[in-house]
Amino acid sequence: MNELDPQRLPVHLAVIMDGNGRWAQQRMLKRIIGHQRGAETVKMVVEQASLLGIKYLTLFAFSAENWSRPALEVRALMTLLKKYIRQETARMMRKNIRYNVIGDRSELPDDVNETLDEAIHKTAANTGMVLTLALSYGGRQELCRAAARLAQDAVSGKLSPADITTDLFESYLDTGGLPDPDFLIRTSGEMRISNFLLWQLAYTELYFTDTNWPDFTINELHKALADFQSRERRFGMTGDQITQRGTLLNA
Ligand code: FPP
Numbered sequence: 295m296n297e298l299d300p301q302r303l304p305v306h307l308a309v310i311m312d313g314n315g316r317w318a319q320q321r322m323l324k325r326i327i328g329h330q331r332g333a334e335t336v337k338m339v340v341e342q343a344s345l346l347g348i349k350y351l352t353l354f355a356f357s358a359e360n361w362s363r364p365a366l367e368v369r370a371l372m373t374l375l376k377k378y379i380r381q382e383t384a385r386m387m388r389k390n391i392r393y394n395v396i397g398d399r400s401e402l403p404d405d406v407n408e409t410l411d412e413a414i415h416k417t418a419a420n421t422g423m424v425l426t427l428a429l430s431y432g433g434r435q436e437l438c439r440a441a442a443r444l445a446q447d448a449v450s451g452k453l454s455p456a457d458i459t460t461d462l463f464e465s466y467l468d469t470g471g472l473p474d475p476d477f478l479i480r481t482s483g484e485m486r487i488s489n490f491l492l493w494q495l496a497y498t499e500l501y502f503t504d505t506n507w508p509d510f511t512i513n514e515l516h517k518a519l520a521d522f523q524s525r526e527r528r529f530g531m532t533g534d535q536i537t538q539r540g541t542l543l544n545a
Contacts, residue, residue: 298346298516302523304476306350307343308498310490311336313482313506326370331508333378340382342515344389344423350472351425354490358398358432372402375429376409383413390422396468397431398439426472433492440466469494477522479515481507499525 311332318328336353343351356371363371379393386393393413402410410429443466447453453462464470474494480486483504487495501518503510528536 298519299523300347303346303348303519304499304522305348306352306473306475306477307348308352308354308475308478308491308495309339310354310478310480310488311507311510312480312484314508316482317506317508325367326374328506328508329371329374333374335507335510336378337382338512339510339515340391340423340425341389342512344391346519349423350475351423352396352428352469352472352475352491353426354428354431354488356397356429356431357489358401358430358435359489361401361430372406375427376406379409379413383416386413386417386420386425390420392417392420392422392424394424394426394472395429396426396436397429398435399430401430424472426469428490431468432489433487434489436468437493439468464493467493474498476527477501477519479503479518481505481510497527497529499527 314328314332315325316328317331318325321327336355339353340351355375360371361368383393393410395410395414399407399410406429410427440463444453444458444463448455469491472494474496475491475498478491478495478498479501481503483502485502491498499522501521503514503518505511505514526533526536531539
């Protein structure tokens, strides 16, 4: 297993868990079996991320566009999600993990929302990792919701257009209060962002692997994190400036 420097782990890890369907189809299984196996990988990654001391883990569990999948698959995914949250809440309590949700929750079935509310409420005082599930989530839709709320506050006189800074805008996003992801992993060989965290990924390091999500292992997670640790993040500055800043911070 790759040696990881605990001081240089991503504070916020985001994951696009892709390839459940292909994993199942390659084995002549129903797609939902792929999602069920994917839920086992979710358990492993949540456990590992929390063990490693990662502060924020955000998982793309259901996109705004996923509603157009066959009704049977959508229903099965919602049932799986509900079952997962119910089953895992006790473990979240033991591991001091707090649940959070981003996305358009008004689109989710009532029973899923009730389960989520219960889990969010129960884990609200936990001080360890924040596990954010992106559900019925789309980056463009989130930006539109933020813009609409900003416009509403401008119309009602709470703010003026001149007050709109990147910090203020950020506070109107679903992720308000969360730091931007440092590292994004996408499985299954697709090299795109697919409408995930469009604003927040501005300076995120991206990592793509061919492995389908159900086959993603602890070893692969460590390999990805080791790759993150080999990168120089410049945030638009020069390499020399970054070295100088590191020297000053460590002095
Ligand atoms: C992408 O695979 C995955 C999804 C659309 C759903 C992700 C859901 C899980 C990993 C399981 C449940 C989640 C939780 C949090 C318990 P795909 O179906 O698009 O795969 P394909 O591209 O191969 O068809």
